[in-house]
Amino acid sequence: MPFTKLGLSPFLIKALTAQKYEQPYPIQEAAIPAILKGKDILGIAQTGSGKTASYVLPILQKLQKQAPSKNRHVAALILVPTRELAIQVNDVFSLFGSAMPERVKSFAVYGGVSINPQMIKLQGVEILVATPGRLIELVESKAVHLSDVKILVLDEADKMLNLGFREEMNRIFSLLPKKRQNLLFSATLSDDVNNINEILLHDPLTIKIEAEENTIDLISQLGYFVSPERKGPLLRYLIKHGGMQQVLVFTSSVFQADLVADKLRINDIKASAIHSKKSQGAREEALNKFKAGKLRVLVATDLMARGIDIKFLPHVINYELPRSPKDYIHRIGRTGRAESPGEAISLICPEDQHHFKIIQKKMGKWVTMIDSKDLDLHGY
Numbered sequence: 001m002p003f004t005k006l007g008l009s010p011f012l013i014k015a016l017t018a019q020k021y022e023q024p025y026p027i028q029e030a031a032i033p034a035i036l037k038g039k040d041i042l043g044i045a046q047t048g049s050g051k052t053a054s055y056v057l058p059i060l061q062k063l064q065k066q067a068p069s070k071n072r073h074v075a076a077l078i079l080v081p082t083r084e085l086a087i088q089v090n091d092v093f094s095l096f097g098s099a100m101p102e103r104v105k106s107f108a109v110y111g112g113v114s115i116n117p118q119m120i121k122l123q124g125v126e127i128l129v130a131t132p133g134r135l136i137e138l139v140e141s142k143a144v145h146l147s148d149v150k151i152l153v154l155d156e157a158d159k160m161l162n163l164g165f166r167e168e169m170n171r172i173f174s175l176l177p178k179k180r181q182n183l184l185f186s187a188t189l190s191d192d193v194n195n196i197n198e199i200l201l202h203d204p205l206t207i208k209i210e211a212e213e214n215t216i217d218l219i220s221q222l223g224y225f226v227s228p229e230r231k232g233p234l235l236r237y238l239i240k241h242g243g244m245q246q247v248l249v250f251t252s253s254v255f256q257a258d259l260v261a262d263k264l265r266i267n268d269i270k271a272s273a274i275h276s277k278k279s280q281g282a283r284e285e286a287l288n289k290f291k292a293g294k295l296r297v298l299v300a301t302d303l304m305a306r307g308i309d310i311k312f313l314p315h316v317i318n319y320e321l322p323r324s325p326k327d328y329i330h331r332i333g334r335t336g337r338a339e340s341p342g343e344a345i346s347l348i349c350p351e352d353q354h355h356f357k358i359i360q361k362k363m364g365k366w367v368t369m370i371d372s373k374d375l376d377l378h379g380y
């Protein structure tokens with residue numbers, strides 16, 4: 001469905017075209033019409049899903065139609081966990097807001113910087129993006145009032161709870177008027193998030209976007225047919241010849257993870273294995289080095305990989321396939337991001353071929369296969 005069918009104003013459509021947003025992402029397709037109609041939303045979606053625009057666009061449009069609120073009485077409040085996200089979200093409001101005929105002023109406030117300039121700049125602000133702690137300070141000093149808030153957004157609610165903002169959030173909820181629209185976004189649906197959902201949302205539209213669903217098309221996937229004895233050399237060839245600098249390699253067992261990492265090191269490629277048999281200290285060290293770009297290859301089993309939170313990985317290599325197609329999608333999903341698509345490579349031995357077909361069928365995508373038998377792996 002194109003953006004023009006979602007009920008957005010021609011001004012926003014023009015701005016979307018200028019930004020090269022050609023098609024709405026799934027979360028936008030579902031959320032934008034519902035928000036315009038005044039519905040509450042529970043969006044289970046991660047960064048990268050396009051969730052910011054899914055609430056920024058309809059909020060801008062709705063506020064156009066309303067009389068400006070009293071000075072220092074914001075009409076839309078967006079709560080976010082971090083200063084970076086506050087700035088990022090406000091940038092999206094400014095970007096699309098500047099396309100509207102009536103300017104609706106937005107502003108971001110967060111802690112860690114002096115409060116006075118923020119107090120001054122809150123004049124005339126109608127859309128406020130805030131981290132909870134700083135917002136409460138500003139409310140207490142009467143620099144801003146929440147009694148006229150018509151739309152409340154909680155973005156990355158799970159992170160806010162993880163960072164211990166629960167009490168502040170409750171305090172903020174108590175300052176809001178009863179009648180308002182609530183939009184809650186969270187990457188996961190933990191008990192805590194569910195709890196907030198129950199006290200906050202009224203008959204919400206629930207939208208669940210699997211992380212992989214929207215990123216899978218961004219990932220360039222490739223498979224190499226290879227004989228078992230050439231697997232190690234092929235892996236090293238791909239890393240060295242391809243100039244890969246940050247690679248997550250998956251194996252199916254602890255034993256293989258160690259073996260692959262050892263062989264990489266012997267061949268002058270900085271590598272560590274991360275798995276359940278390693279001490280916590282060793283795991284953390286390997287992970288930190290890998291994240292900092294000081295370790296070229298991290299060899300992991302699926303179990304450990306679940307706990308690896310890296311924003312973007314350029315390369316994922318399946319040295320061995322996972323048993324379940326879901327795990328395959330989870331593995332490769334670590335590399336797709338809107339701004340920088342990644343690459344996922346699978347090494348397929350004759351005995352894996354049937355299983356790889358099943359994975360591809362489940363995923364709904366066919367992977368380009370290359371026969372590695374003609375590659376000269378001598379010296380790798």
Ligand code: AMP
Nearest residue numbers: 021023024025047048049050051052338
């Ligand atoms: P978000 O999940 O809101 O952080 O958005 C992730 C990235 O996707 C941002 O860089 C947006 O600019 C971009 N984006 C969001 N929606 C679209 C779209 N419909 N088409 C193209 N890019 C988009």
